[in-house]
Amino acid sequence: MTIATDAAKENGSNYEKWLLDNGAKFNNVVFGQDPKTAISGLFSTCSIPSSTLLVSIPSSLFITTSRSYSFLTPFLNSLSSRTLLSLCLLYEKKRGPDSFFHPYIGILPKNVLTPLWFREEELELLEGTNLEVGVKKRKESLIKEWKTIRDLHDGITWPDYLWAVSIVTSRAFPYSLVDPSDKTSAEVLIPLADALNHEPRRKIFWKYANDALEIVTEEDIGARAQIFNNYGPKKKLLISPSSPTHVFLLSDNKVLLGYGFTIRNNPDDWVAIKVSFSNSSTLSQIQIPSSSQTHSDDSLGTNGASDELSDDSSPARIPSKEYLLSFGGLTNTRHFLFSDYLPPALLAQLRVLVMTDTEVELYMNVAGKRWCEFVGYRNELAMLEAFKELVWKKISGLRRGAKQGKLKNVRREVLDSVEIYREGESKVYTGKHALSYIHAYEYDNAMNDKSFANAIKKIIDDVYEEEDVVLMLYLIYERHNATSPWRKFFQAVDGYIMMAESDEEEKEKRKQIEQLHHSLQLGATCSIFSDAVYTIDNFIWAANIIDTFSLTFYQDGTARTGIVPT
């Protein structure tokens, strides 16, 4: 969220005149304020069809490091391009009315509420989130950079520097837009183009032509509607575990860190999650860092993310597992989780992590093209447990952090913004990814089958309370369904018998099942549950399957039971 000052508002008309006098073009577009949020942006004056040029800004209005700023020379090889551009902006600001850019600088916000501007107490609100560690690191590195340049321009204070960097972070465009051959991470400030606010997935196109940046809408815009930019990638990205491109999607961690606002139900939300390997393959040894790394904040363009295995987290201490991981191209332990996307590489890595020695040995001989998609039933269950543990550690960290936040000395806008961010992160962890993976005979599946659900409701009062029984009946029901999607699984476990510890135990189990069978009065109530199919032996079979293959998972904080069939 930017805080527009009165001075900035007053300067608005000067600014517009400056833009027009210097060749900027507005095509049925005006500056305005969103009536609900009071955020300034660009609005249409009439309806605008797709493919229309909205604004055009000549390059003479751009602030770039390629202008001749001689004070930059000693720093060209030592400072980041973002810092260099920040120095140019500060230089223009210090020149006051003598600067050509004075009208532009006058409309820039006095602060940008990214976490770099948070007070100590406000930073506590980030505990347990992806940003917790990233923000501290980012601030430290900025302070270090500031110390190297603070004597320039007759002295640069930390607040001056923070302001300039925040303006660049929240408003600059990648320089490659102006010069596609530029492979550096240089950025450029483009007045007017930076007046557009962000909305995910908006179809807008920027192009550099005739020495000007042109912004073209790729969708129809209604009359007097706000015109949005999409600060994220303009092309649909393939989400691929081996490609870092999906980190360009502007999830709330990036939006908050780079631009100082958050988006409720952001469709582009993701979280970074990291698996650490240790010397043992037991579940308890899975170490999840208290907060996974985050990426450097971003401009209106994109930034890459690098990933390295630290010595500590290297699987090298388990030679055979290390071999399996490198064979499968799975040495990158950082993954990006979306609410509806679970990276296959993460699951494959967890399968390796939880492998027993026997599984490692067997798998070394058979690992082929479909690498680590499935190792075995035991392994699959252990892998899901590991995944659950990993995700639940993150969720409980988020919950703990939410409670710890002290509300004293916390600004309302920061509280609201962080709350939306935390909610988004939590939704990613509790999203459908794990549940869709467990395409199991779980309660919801069963109750989605109408004839089964109707029949069940006749015999069980509280179906939710009796989830296990529903699951047992559903297993038998599906086993006798010729087109069941789980036929392969049924074949694999056809002769499955439960090994009781003793005869006594076996007798006791049988007795309990007989009692259950009797109490349900199945055939008498409903033809679906015919006595010929719902025999005591089939009940025992279903109970065995549940005992062996079921696992508990959590949906919206409630424990549910499911079976992993393949």
Ligand SMILES: C[S@@+](CC[C@H](N)C(=O)[O-])C[C@H]1O[C@@H](n2cnc3c(N)ncnc32)[C@H](O)[C@@H]1O
């Ligand atoms: C490139 S500027 C956009 C124009 C800006 N609103 C202005 O008045 O100059 C980026 C800043 O606009 C604000 N912004 C952009 N999109 C927003 C959104 N969807 N919700 C809230 N604030 C937004 C944030 O303060 C962000 O740092």
